[in-house]
Amino acid sequence: MNIPALLRRWWPLPALAVLVLLPYSALPLPGLLDGPIGSPGSLQLLALCLVFGALATGYDLLLGRTGLLSFGHALYFAAGTYATGLLLTRAGLGFWPAAGLGLLAGVALSALLGAVSLRVSGIGFAMVTLAFAQAGSILVQRDPGGVTGGEEGLAATGLPASLVGIAHTADLYWIALAYLVVTLAAVQWAVRSPIGRVWEGIRENERRVEVLGLRPYGFKLVAFVLAGTLAALGGVVYLLLTGGATPQTTTSDFTLSLLVMVVLGGSGTRWGPLVGGVLYTWAQHRLASLAGSGTIAGLPSVLRVPLSQPLFLLGVLFVIIVYALPGGVAGLPARLRARAVSRGAQA
Amino acid sequence: MSTVVLLGITGLGLGALYFLVASGLSLIFGLMDVLNFAHGALLSIGAYATWWAASHSFGFPLALLFGTAVGTLAAVALELGLVRPLYRRPREQVLATVGVGLAVPALLSAIWGADARTFPVPSALAGTFTLLGASVPVDRLVLVGAALVVLLALRLFLGRTRHGLVVRAGVEDRAMVTALGIDVRKAFTLVFAIGGAAAALAGGLAGLYFGSVDPTQGGSLLIFGFVVVVMGGLGSVSGAAVACVVVGLVQQFANYYSTAGLGDLSVVVMLAALLLVRPSGLTGRLA
Numbered sequence: 001m002n003i004p005a006l007l008r009r010w011w012p013l014p015a016l017a018v019l020v021l022l023p024y025s026a027l028p029l030p031g032l033l034d035g036p037i038g039s040p041g042s043l044q045l046l047a048l049c050l051v052f053g054a055l056a057t058g059y060d061l062l063l064g065r066t067g068l069l070s071f072g073h074a075l076y077f078a079a080g081t082y083a084t085g086l087l088l089t090r091a092g093l094g095f096w097p098a099a100g101l102g103l104l105a106g107v108a109l110s111a112l113l114g115a116v117s118l119r120v121s122g123i124g125f126a127m128v129t130l131a132f133a134q135a136g137s138i139l140v141q142r143d144p145g146g147v148t149g150g151e152e153g154l155a156a157t158g159l160p161a162s163l164v165g166i167a168h169t170a171d172l173y174w175i176a177l178a179y180l181v182v183t184l185a186a187v188q189w190a191v192r193s194p195i196g197r198v199w200e201g202i203r204e205n206e207r208r209v210e211v212l213g214l215r216p217y218g219f220k221l222v223a224f225v226l227a228g229t230l231a232a233l234g235g236v237v238y239l240l241l242t243g244g245a246t247p248q249t250t251t252s253d254f255t256l257s258l259l260v261m262v263v264l265g266g267s268g269t270r271w272g273p274l275v276g277g278v279l280y281t282w283a284q285h286r287l288a289s290l291a292g293s294g295t296i297a298g299l300p301s302v303l304r305v306p307l308s309q310p311l312f313l314l315g316v317l318f319v320i321i322v323y324a325l326p327g328g329v330a331g332l333p334a335r336l337r338a339r340a341v342s343r344g345a346q347a
Numbered sequence: 348m349s350t351v352v353l354l355g356i357t358g359l360g361l362g363a364l365y366f367l368v369a370s371g372l373s374l375i376f377g378l379m380d381v382l383n384f385a386h387g388a389l390l391s392i393g394a395y396a397t398w399w400a401a402s403h404s405f406g407f408p409l410a411l412l413f414g415t416a417v418g419t420l421a422a423v424a425l426e427l428g429l430v431r432p433l434y435r436r437p438r439e440q441v442l443a444t445v446g447v448g449l450a451v452p453a454l455l456s457a458i459w460g461a462d463a464r465t466f467p468v469p470s471a472l473a474g475t476f477t478l479l480g481a482s483v484p485v486d487r488l489v490l491v492g493a494a495l496v497v498l499l500a501l502r503l504f505l506g507r508t509r510h511g512l513v514v515r516a517g518v519e520d521r522a523m524v525t526a527l528g529i530d531v532r533k534a535f536t537l538v539f540a541i542g543g544a545a546a547a548l549a550g551g552l553a554g555l556y557f558g559s560v561d562p563t564q565g566g567s568l569l570i571f572g573f574v575v576v577v578m579g580g581l582g583s584v585s586g587a588a589v590a591c592v593v594v595g596l597v598q599q600f601a602n603y604y605s606t607a608g609l610g611d612l613s614v615v616v617m618l619a620a621l622l623l624v625r626p627s628g629l630t631g632r633l634a
Contacts, residue, residue: 116619116623117619119623120622120623123376123382123577123581124577124622126382127573127574127577127618127622128618128619128622128623130570130573131574131615131616131618131619132615132619134570134611134615135612135615135616138611138612138615139612142606144606252566252570253449253566256384256445256448256449259442259445260445260446260449263442305454305457305458306454306457308457309453309454309456309457310453311449311450311452311453312449312450312453312454312457314449314450315446315447315448315449315450315451315453316446316450318442318445318446318449319429319443319446319447319450322433322439322442322443322446323432323433323439323443326436326439
């Protein structure tokens with residue numbers, strides 16, 4: 001095998017090595033990041049990007065791989081965050097037991113609610129998942145018994161000292177990276193397994209899967225629980241990363257932003273949701289700091305006012321992507337190639 | 348007794364808001380299979396336009412008219428500009444409305460700030476009246492009245508006019524209507540305009556009901572709008588009318604007689620339970 005062929009097959013490995021080594025780099029990326037790559041601020045942002053990239057990859061297991069439009073994915077992420085945070089803060093458990101039980105809570109919740117919501121399909125499914133997630137969101141915000149901290153959120157106490165503070169940002173970054181690798185591996189393995197073939201069939205034509213003698217319900221439930229588990233795991237990592245839980249992660253807007261990430265990157269592809277999640281998170285943070293900077297403040301109000309809202313820009317960008325780039329960013333190379341070929345054919 | 352009357356009328360007022368949101372959503376979904384996530388944005392546009400006009404001494408009825416007109420125009424622009432070009436890609440249509448639903452509240456909070464703005468409630472509607480021993484705010488009656496007028500107008504439109512016939516036929520079987528040589532796409536713009544007008548009216552009335560406007564109002568009303576639409580059966584205006592009364596009343600009474608927030612919770616649990624028992628909604632129209 002020659003070198004280019006090897007690279008084409010194994011390029012994720014050197015890419016992963018580069019990602020692992022990033023905290024040791026002092027390379028400044030002006031415009032992309034505020035400080036050098038290895039600085040705590042940049043690492044924190046990069047870690048968030050990786051977590052959301054992984055979350056979007058897990059969500060695409062439902063949207064792109066099985067064709068299930070769930071509007072309640074935020075619930076399982078928040079279940080991981082809040083269950084772990086509550087066990088740490090209110091029950092005084094150690095971090096590892098709390099994280100394990102938090103993950104278990106996510107698995108149990110997604111299995112239970114998935115089993116219920118998958119009894120309806122299509123728009124009904126979207127609405128039932130939305131309703132359950134909304135119920136969770138209301139519960140967290142109304143703060144029953146003062147445990148969830150309501151709109152203030154929950155500041156986690158009792159995190160292990162080796163995972164708290166600016167000095168340990170690199171460790172948190174590696175944890176986020178590990179979560180990403182686990183998610184990518186799990187999704188890839190699941191999609192290639194015999195179950196993954198059935199998911200593909202369900203996405204293309206559910207009735208035909210039934211005619212072949214398989215019951216789609218069980219397969220869809222497996223996808224739902226796997227995606228919910230990955231989201232809950234992401235919730236635990238997010239709790240470590242931000243040191244607490246915020247009610248924003250329970251809202252339907254959070255699920256919508258996952259949807260935006262997946263579509264932005266390219267639904268149903270291996271790398272697309274990851275790229276979309278990283279791009280979205282990075283853009284949201286950069287646009288927010290851009291909005292506070294002097295460059296924007298000097299503009300006339302017609303430009304300044306819309307530019308000061310990251311969500312406005314992201315919403316507009318999303319509409320443009322839906323129009324101009326139906327396959328998302330991941331579909332871009334193929335589109336360019338097809339255009340080059342058709343141009344070559346004309347010439 | 349007086350508490351029950353007050354809660355009942357307040358619940359009906361809330362239900363009226365839900366109906367105004369849900370009737371348009373329901374028609375749009377029934378006819379076009381588009382779950383319009385931008386409906387909350389249309390509501391917010393109506394709310395801010397009404398608030399703007401009312402604070403510039405337009406007088407409340409005129410301000411409401413202005414807000415409704417702006418919302419209708421926004422809805423028509425949305426349909427012609429964003430939804431129509433994606434006619435053959437229903438999933439992308441939904442995604443485009445999601446984008447608009449994110450962008451518009453952000454734009455509104457960029458222009459007028461993220462905090463709630465006080466709505467100038469006209470003095471004629473600020474008072475209360477006595478009904479069966481309860482002093483009920485007048486604005487609740489305005490809400491219920493507006494919803495009844497819209498319900499009646501929609502029923503007349505759908506039942507007695509040619510355009511209404513096309514819309515009803517399109518909800519039943521769009522392909523067949525097209526095969527008969529009728530351009531259904533005109534009906535698309537029409538239902539978007541109707542839905543936008545109702546949503547914008549709901550926005551203006553929400554300003555009256557809550558006493559303030561803020562950019563997130565549309566989103567939270569939209570969720571209950573979805574609940575009403577699904578419970579009532581997609582595409583059915585009468586179903587939405589029944590469901591909104593149920594949802595508004597249950598929410599008010601549960602919020603009052605148990606801890607606050609439990610009403611909102613019981614509504615979504617009710618939706619889940621209903622869908623599981625009768626997957627097709629109250630009127631059996633769910634796809």
